[in-house]
Amino acid sequence: MQIQENISLLPHNTFLMDVSARYWAEYGSVEELRDLLRRFADMPNLFIGQGSNLLFTKDYDGIILHSAMARARAVKETRDEVHIEAQSGLVLDQLIEQLCDMNLYGLENLSHIPGETGAAAVQNVGAYGVEAKDAISEVQALDTTTLQPCTLTNAACRFGYRDSVFKHEATGRYVITSVTFRLSKKPVYHLDYGNLRDALPATPSPTDIRNAVIRIRQSKLPEVSQTGSAGSFFKNPVVAEETADKLLSKHPAMPYYKQTDGIKIPAAWLIEQAGCKGMKSGDAEVYEHQPLVIVNRGNATPEDVMTLAQSIQEKVKEFSGIELQREVIYI
Ligand SMILES: Cc1cc2nc3c(=O)[nH]c(=O)nc-3n(C[C@H](O)[C@H](O)[C@H](O)COP(=O)(O)OP(=O)(O)OC[C@H]3O[C@@H](n4cnc5c(N)ncnc54)[C@H](O)[C@@H]3O)c2cc1C
Structure with missing residues (x-):
């Protein structure tokens, strides 16, 4: 310790x-x-x-x-699946690399997302049509109220879009100690998102998919080792059908995706259309390759970032009536 x-x-x-x-x-x-x-x-x-x-x-x-607990081990194997328990401090991308090397499918679309395995469950991280919840079978935690270990099933985690029980009533109650993932030995592909399929052979291995995802991400997102950021600053809003219809009548080219609970509109599109590209506050700036990301150009202070984020929210509200919710957590 x-x-x-x-x-x-x-x-x-x-x-x-x-x-x-x-x-x-x-x-x-x-x-x-x-x-x-x-x-x-x-x-x-x-x-x-x-x-x-x-x-x-x-x-x-x-x-x-x-x-600092950062090991992974297989805890169950069937004809079609392997269950891997990964400790909370294991870097998610290192885990995914290991799984791809083992030819296991399930997490490869989440390659190159920064962060550790415990937080991946808190955030229900997602990319390229896959979310962590799709592969999580259960989460092991320490209940801070009793100091006893406990296990939460996938359903008990109440996963949503970048959301879970750990961000609501259970905030601070559970420390995640490990996460168990269910991985498939047989190909299970999610390649219809963005231009992922175009970059791949007909029957790609998990490593082929991982490499393609990494290449695409590197062309769009800042590298953590080079530029300060916390990835997407805002969530993509999911709005009522009437709200989307009103916007579509004014902006017929607006991209949108039907969800079970409404219509998802890309926050990046709203930010760009609201005229926020190139906006800055001190050393905090809207990232030129992806307007959903705020970057630290060197000496940005928390105030710079918060001021810029608020200005973006105001401009998007003015443009569309939609209030962008933050994905980044303020501490
Ligand atoms: C360049 C860049 C690209 C990104 N791309 C994506 C993306 O494509 N998709 C995506 O979903 N996210 C993305 N993110 C956001 C980020 O990588 C994820 O949210 C990630 O899961 C955060 O992991 P972390 O270990 O850094 O967590 P932290 O930021 O340290 O913590 C996040 C939250 O989890 C809690 N937490 C952390 N560990 C534990 C634990 N063991 N037990 C209980 N609570 C805990 C923290 O208190 C906090 O509330 C990106 C970020 C960057 C910088």
């Missing part, structure tokens, strides 16, 4: 916000996590992965807890 005091969070958030935390602790086992929760019971705590979906808005006056 490692505990540090008054540390800079610069290496712990992909937006590269230069703020600090009163305490930072890393635990290598559930026992250590339990000890930390007992010892620091009287102060605010935050469970963190790679900090790739967060905006630290100020110094954190509490303890930040990071999982």
Whole structure:
């Protein structure tokens, strides 16, 4: 177990916000996590992965807890499937690379998404027509109210679009310790999203799909190692049919996707049409290749990012009447 005091969070958030935390602790086992929760019971705590979906808005006056548990193992195998339990601190993309090497299908479309396995369940990460929930069979956690381990089934996690029970009534209650994924030995393809199929042979392996996804992502999204950002800043809004119809009558070229609960409109399209391309506030800027992303050009402060995000929300509201919801979590 490692505990540090008054540390800079610069290496712990992909937006590269230069703020600090009163305490930072890393635990290598559930026992250590339990000890930390007992010892620091009287102060605010935050469970963190790679900090790739967060905006630290100020110094954190509490303890930040990071999982150093990063192993994966097969826990069940049938004729068609393998169930892999991956610990929360394992980098998701490393897990996906291993699964592709094992020729297992299920997570390859999520290649190159930053972050760790625990957070992938919190966020129900998604890309190229696949969400983590499609492969998650259950989530193992420590219940911070009882300090006892527990298991949540896929249904109990109540996954939604970038959403789960861990972001609502269970916020802060469960620390995810591992996630069990159900992977297929036989090809199960999701290639109809974007231009993914065009980049692939007729019967691609998981590694072929992974490589194609990585190539496409690299052409559109900032590289975490080079540019500060937290990926998509806003969620794609899902609106009532009447709202979409009104917008379509004014903008017949508007892209939209029918969902069970309404019509999904790409937030990037709304942001671009609202005239936000090229907008900046201090060193925070709308990313030139993907207007859904706000980037840190070097010395952006939390205020720069928040001001820019608010201006985008106001302009989109003015243009369409739609209120964009943040995907990035403010801490
Ligand atoms: C360049 C870029 C591209 C991106 N592309 C995508 C994309 O295509 N699709 C997508 O869905 N997302 C994308 N993201 C967002 C981000 O990668 C995901 O949300 C990711 O799951 C965050 O993982 P993390 O480990 O960094 O979590 P963090 O940002 O550290 O935490 C996210 C949330 O999870 C909680 N949390 C973390 N670990 C635990 C735990 N063990 N137990 C309980 N709660 C925990 C945190 O408290 C926080 O609420 C992108 C981000 C970047 C920077």
